[in-house]
Amino acid sequence: TMLRFGHMALPGPLKRFFCSIANATTVLLNPTERVITIKNATNEDKKMHFPLAWLRDNCPCPVCYSASSELRNLKMMDFCPRVNAVSVQMSEQSESMTVSWDDGHSSSYRLEWLRAVAFGADTAGRQRPPLTRNRPVLWCDASKATAPIWQPKKVRFEHIMKSDAELLLTLLELEERGLVLIEDCGVDSEVVKNICKRLSFPRTTHYGETFEMRAEAKPRNLGYTSDRLDFHTDLPYMHEQPGVQALLCQVQASGPGGDSLFADGFSAAEHIRRSRPDLFRLLTTVPVRFRDRGQLADRRFDLVATHATIELDCQPDGEWCYRRVHFSNQQRDLLQAWPLADVQLIYDALKAFNDVIEGRDISSDSSKVQLQVKLRSGEMALFDNSRLLHSRTGFSGERQLAGAYLLWDEVLSRRRTLESQLQIGRQD
């Protein structure tokens, strides 16, 4: 069966063109809205919409699309977004729809493919691309004050180095919870590099490909002392921040102290949003300037960045999610472009955020946004530096950590390819 709409003068007085084929499927072209709609009489809800410009743009022929690299060959300079359909043909035999365009090109789309990529029938009619990133699972649900504190998953070094399935589970946990502990890594600082390479690769900073951290006589910052630290995110003085951190305990303090503290910045943000929307507004909009200056080896550095404390990812339709948190009292700059009238409330907001993180906010059981763990020698914390704040308790004696940063982009890339390789999750 082959049905043809024939030539159409657009814009014409006719708004719709109907075409019924054997299996009760109707194809409509709305030349005003410039959308082709395929609907099935037996399932009115399952209308599939295809804007003409989108169809032409995504022509799957070998000239317009490279199947081997999965990239578009059609160039924007050769593409006309107001291209018109000269004819539309449905073929039941080949299970495809063929559109002839007024730019002289002709495109064939398999029905199976069209079903997979259709603009949906809901109000907005969107396609549904998979999430770039799985949604974070908050440590503390602000609406359930009695929820027990979550405990981090522990995996063995050998397992994630040898098993792709174990690595995938670890990356998914890191993505959703922001923290995984890796045991029995050994204490060689090469281990940090090796784990980075297994996940993707270490992202060099001014500290180098990896860094070591111990109490020093002339500390370059409070991290290099044995003091209790404030909760903080690393590298807030960068805009092109790496999102993931690996921190290996090489030597742990033999006495009390030296415990690692982790807090879920998104849970804390959510708590502030519910209890103090006025402060939440400040934390999500006021730019805070961070700066770090110094010298490492023979190179001086002077890194400066401004970020809202709580960075949201806001869509034009009002949907939003938490993107990153940025908090480091040490590196918050002296100079801030804050309006004088807001300064007091900005400090109130920063303190309130810190209070929730520290569990000092007695108005709720907010101790649940943080957890404490004393890493053993050879134990590594792999965590989301764009979401978690971390700290440590004071200690005495020797204690040494080795660390490195990774990119979320690359870690997520690894997760996607592992899912595809192990045939887990949505295939696309």
Add this chain to the structure above:
Amino acid sequence: TMLRFGHMALPGPLKRFFCSIANATTVLLNPTERVITIKNATNEDKKMHFPLAWLRDNCPCPVCYSASSELRNLKMMDFCPRVNAVSVQMSEQSESMTVSWDDGHSSSYRLEWLRAVAFGADTAGRQRPPLTRNRPVLWCDASKATAPIWQPKKVRFEHIMKSDAELLLTLLELEERGLVLIEDCGVDSEVVKNICKRLSFPRTTHYGETFEMRAEAKPRNLGYTSDRLDFHTDLPYMHEQPGVQALLCQVQASGPGGDSLFADGFSAAEHIRRSRPDLFRLLTTVPVRFRDRGQLADRRFDLVATHATIELDCQPDGEWCYRRVHFSNQQRDLLQAWPLADVQLIYDALKAFNDVIEGRDISSDSSKVQLQVKLRSGEMALFDNSRLLHSRTGFSGERQLAGAYLLWDEVLSRRRTLESQLQIGRQD
């Protein structure tokens, strides 16, 4: 002369405390607004304001501040944003102001320092931290249709490798114009790494620390063909994108073609903003999904990111500037979360942006947003990948480029330390 306010019960019925010292300076503490104001009778306009919380937070004593690392020692967990001043003393002898706080601490601030960091007397009363980044100078001023196209600065490789002053000028040019050409680099691919190290360090991607680009029999994308390319930014499928690119011409096509094309994305954005505010709104708000999949060496990758085409940096007070542009037709994903009703206009907007870039928008003399240069062997283009779009004309025969990416954060850090070292620019 030592004047003391004495103890104050706050909040009290008195709103202001006055204190005049010999040189006609008056110090006022407003306990309601929690601000100390220093004013001089001879210059009413030059009021200096200091919020109490800010003063306490930035106490310069060795306990609260580390002069050696230029970082705050005072911890947020120990800081009370509602701290009160018990007394304020002005000392003309030591040219300082001393505040005793109700947390038991006492802070002394040099008047010279206070003058440098004061919250100003304008309506918002802001401090004025230096710009994180110098303002871009647009290639094409949309309000002046007859402005001549700008030509990129050329510097010699040897000069920037040996002279810090020459390097600083080069970085400032890169920051303001987005493009510098470096001549006589030689064609060894180590040169790319060496220039990166001189500027900061190469930022590794899935392509490695550096990459090479030539026409290949099985091209992984259109870059590895000899075709004319669309204008594009590199790595739009990353969120943690490196902002700077170095591209060395190792072998240039001997025949015609192979010219490099650069376009100022901010100038193009500004043109769209003035001519088509409706499309500008779409380009600045609609998230566009980019994806790149494949295999390099033995590692598969699947990188996905969403960005608005024109990314703005918007402040809460309505101030804004251009932050980044993201445009790559090849890697724009098939699947987009666009509302059906907006799809046509989104394509119109993408095409309009491309038309301005390509100089095809005949409504204005928009050819001025792009320039064309045929790099010679040993010539390198150093450019802002977060602002410029680049392309090349088609060619035949052999042509080879070597490239690397750098971080804007690190390049700006280098610029700041060079300025400080060479005592150029604002010292702070």
